[in-house]
Amino acid sequence: MTAPDKHPLDLEMHADRLREECGVFGIFGHPDAAAITALGLHALQHRGQEAAGIVSFDGQRFHSERRLGLVGDTFSRREVIDRLPGMSAIGHVRYSTTGETLLRNVQPLFAELDPFGFAIGHNGNLTNGLTLRRELVREGAIMQSTTDTEVMLHLVARSRKPRFIDRFIDGLKALEGAYSFVGLTNKKLVGARDPLGIRPLVLGTLDGCPILASETCALDIIGAKYVRDIENGEVIVFDDKGAHSQKPFPLVAQRPCIFEYIYFARPDSVVGGRPVYQVRKTLGAELGREAPADADVIVPVPDSGVPAALGFSQETGIPFDLGIIRNHYVGRTFIEPTQQIRQLGVRLKHNANRAVVAGKRIVLVDDSIVRGTTSTKIVQMMRDAGAKEVHFRIASPPITHPDYYGIDTPDRDNLLAATHSLEEMRQFIGADSLAFLSVDGIYRAMGYEKRDPVRPQFTDHCFTGDYPTSLTDQTAKSHAPRQLSLLAEAS
Secondary structure, three states, rough: OOOOOOOHHHHHHHHOOOOOOOOEEEEEEOOOHHHHHHHHHHHHHHHOOOOOEEEEOOOOOOOEEEEEHHHHHHHHOOHHHHHOOOOEEEEEEOOOOOOOOOOOHHOOEEEEEOOOOEEEEEEEEEHHHHHHHHHHOOOOOOOOOOOOOOOHHHHHHHHHOOOHHHHHHHHHHHHOOEEEEEEEEEOOOOEEEOOOOOOOOOEEEEEEEEEEEEOHHHHHHHHOEEEEOOOOEEEEEEEOOOEEEEEEOEEEEEEEEOHHHHHHOOOOOOOOOOEEHHHHHHHHHHHHHHHOOOOOOEEEOOOHHHHHHHHHHHHOOOOOOOEEEEOOOOOOOOOOOHHHHHHHHHHHEEEEEHHHHHHHOEEEEEEOOOOOOHHHHHHHHHHHHOOOOEEEEEEOOOOOOOOOOOOOOHHHHHHHHHHOOHHHHHHHHOEEEEEOOOOOHHHOOOOOOOOOOOOOEEOOOOOOOOOOOOOHHHHHHOOHHHHHHHHHOOO
């Protein structure tokens, strides 16, 4: 869902990019818990720019501050941090993949359960969340939000197990899809990662206090030490007695989301032991081997295309240069978006560097094409700046299928690669040539010889249509009643 306070121009410019998911952060036992959480959320801002929230616990009471907008809009103010006392806190930055952009959907969500309070933040998307929600409402649950994360609060509340961790695991066992959770109770910080490890979650320490975060860059900003990744299917709890880890699910090979490496994670993060920046350069180098071009200069589409363009340049020997300059200070436009202004919209964020482009055969390098509308405008911008030829190279395969695991992709009918051949796509965006990295090329860049067709090493369904979990909400073949009855029986 799109934010209601954005101008149509901003929405149009943003609609042709993959939307970030969400970011989570938690710390246990530190006297500056809320301030540290705010800093961690700053580092994770790229994962969600629509809303941010922090919940803290001071030993007696929970405190919550949740706001629409950027982290810095609220949590850079001392008076806000002072309203979040306590030595434990969790935080969340959000882009809505389910649920509207409303304050009641801003996470972490909090509920008073028997006999404890429970706050939770979620990165990912539950593919049976709507089905579970409907079943819970039919059985009397009262929902306060429209986000799938609230389902987990109700599942924990329904479990009759005496210990919190067992109630939490009961809830997890009813879920399908992708998730990394951070939760906070009166006595515990808890983290969980889905059985396939689709969404990332890492463990760090600061002054001897445990930290959970979506990415390592959130540890770096606060001077914390990276310890390890939370493993796929792992549930980890921190309390006054230390750390306690469980793996309540059958062990399966992990399948982390490939888009964390291609686009979502910050370049200075390390995901699954792989430095993201280096992976993106390697993707570009592989693209250069697969689809070279006879050109004068390599031009990245900033900012996401920069590492891949560097790799492409180093592999092909074609010079790299900044032929597009990005304006990093674009917010909501104050200009009423007439049709003429809409046509100029892409120039608010990107402008051609004519000195680099004019009279040159250029290779534009970007990370992906979604609808293709932005790519079309950038190609035309290059031609208007005097480019002799414009070749487009994409450091990922064509996106042919929508995502249901926390990435906001259009329906398949609105994905350019799902409705057009390669030549039709080239004509649509107006390039002299167009090429994408192959699926096997991605796997080679990730250190594998090729994609394993039986047990793929990554979640790559946007390129292959190979969804790694059931899609209950999409197929209407609901398992939710059975799961909920099993949950009641287990209780």
